[in-house]
Amino acid sequence: MTVFPYDQFAKDYLKELLSPLGEVETSRDIAAEVREIDVWFAPRAQPTSATSLGLLGRLAATAAIFEPYRNALDLEDVRNCMGKLFDVFAFLARQARRNNASVQEKDLPHLWIISPTASESLLKGFGATLDVDNWGSGVYFLHPHLKTGIVVVHQLPRTPETLWLRLLGKGKVQQQAIDELVAIPENDPVKGVVLELLNNLKAILEVNQNLEPEEQDLIMRLSPIYEQRLAEATQKGIEQGIQQGIERGIERGIERGIERGIEQGLRQGQRIFVENLLRAKFGELDDELRGIIEPFLALSSTEFNTLLLQLSALSRAELLARFN
Structure with missing residues (x-):
């Protein structure tokens, strides 16, 4: 699996969609032992309406770290993401102390790990639970003080609200989302940006050799x-x-x-x-x-x-x- 093109696509994709809502950085380094955050998001003081982004817009209602994965999560992936989150907490605390202040809990970013699938045993091991009444299926939350959520893309309902997250899925889920994207009216500003990013991904994949059947289907x-x-x-x-x-x-x-x-x-x-x-x-x-x-x-x-x-x-x- 050619992971890097998908990794870059996901970073560019989230940056383009979230930029109207606030400040977005990709590949941000933190801590003395360098860890790289995929997407760091900070909403504007006077936020722009995010309703057009559906569920993704809800995830971006507060400061957030987004870590998208092309393949199914494993134990090490989740721990690595949470390690980055705790490094960020420590970094923000040091900044506050230098200014003779303290970090407010509401100002700490929320970690959103986005994965096409995740095993039941993995989710259970981290105590991840659903809040179906408020968030629907596919969005899992760890214990509140951990400030971490796992979005299992292939469990999301097939609705317009989840479209922008399902485009980060793979296989049939992603292709169905592409079909829905094409059906959106041409005057939608987000549609043009996303199609351009998908076309760039296609061009990069075509340069690579030994493509997997799933990648050939996407092309x-x-x-x-x-x-x-x-x-x-x-x-x-x-x-x-x-x-x-x-x-x-x-x-x-x-x-x-x-x-x-x-x-x-x-x-x-x-x-x-x-x-x-x-x-x-x-x-x-x-x-x-x-x-x-x-x-x-x-x-x-x-x-x-x-x-x-x-x-x-x-x-x-x-x-x-x-x-x-």
């Missing part, structure tokens, strides 16, 4: 979504190009304006396509990578297609050398 489910978004981006580019061409080309004639607009639109669609591929393979684009986009687009059709097929095997240095 197959995401492929038509990616193709549709690429077609929409290209069409949007064409329409914008036509409009720009018409506006700029009136003096030169309507016919030339339309031709130029179509050319610009096609080029803009290709640019979006190349940028997404480079971003999926190398992360955020720096000046060097942005500098090869124009030469990339200037290749002949044969060279362009050949380089696309070779891209997954090329390192950053090899790709830059190709254009230098």
Whole structure:
């Protein structure tokens, strides 16, 4: 199982969804013996409504640490997460003492461990219990002073309120959630962000070899979504190009304006396509990578297609050398 792409996807996903509600940090180091927190969340003093995020928004009602897992939790995973939580408590207490103050219980973050599944024996061993009346199924709480909850994604009810957490599941649960995401109206701002992150995950998985059947199924489910978004981006580019061409080309004639607009639109669609591929393979684009986009687009059709097929095997240095 290629865990790292999913780990990065989960961090980016939670950061994008929670940023409107407060301050979000990913991969934050704490303590002398460095432990890395996946997602640290602090709500704003004047919180934004989180109702659009359903159950995830409820988890983010107070300061929180989110630790998402791709595979089922084991004993060591839970203990490691709780170790991070206690390190945070100690860190906040030291900060308060330096300021001649004390930490209020309400200001301590709550730990939310998110896992696709968890065994009954594991949950029982930690004294995890449900509060179905207030939280429904799938959300377990440890003893109050531990300030820890375990979200078992595959036990969550299939409702709109749980959608944003079920997208962090795996297999059929995640694919069902993707189907529901696609059905959301296009004007939903969160939908576009999540689809972009899923498409980036797809591109990263395609670069890897020896994919498991579950990962191949995920790629197959995401492929038509990616193709549709690429077609929409290209069409949007064409329409914008036509409009720009018409506006700029009136003096030169309507016919030339339309031709130029179509050319610009096609080029803009290709640019979006190349940028997404480079971003999926190398992360955020720096000046060097942005500098090869124009030469990339200037290749002949044969060279362009050949380089696309070779891209997954090329390192950053090899790709830059190709254009230098």
